[in-house]
Amino acid sequence: MLPKDPEILYSFLNLKLRDNYGSLEALCEDMDVSLAEITETMKKAGYVYDEGGNRFVCG
Template sequence: MLLSYVNTQLRDFYRSLDAFCEDRGLNRKDLEDKLDMIDYAYDPAVNQFV
């Protein structure tokens, strides 16, 4: 669920993961660590977790 939400937000509203995290008041490393637990990593070339 988190993965889907984050990728949708990145695709539709944000130019980068940093912009998303700043706007939402999230710690980027914490978010990346959480999604890494299910083997997803942020790819800035496509602005998505893949």
């Protein structure tokens, strides 16, 4: 289950991406969550996925 608060979700996702996953796609597949839903939620909170850095950043 993912955190509902966007700021906590931001930290959670970046921690998981840094420590366990080579891409956002791999994280979503493994955790059985929608890539589109995650990116839209994060976009609404002011974050975008940086593929080169494999992390969410302010955007």
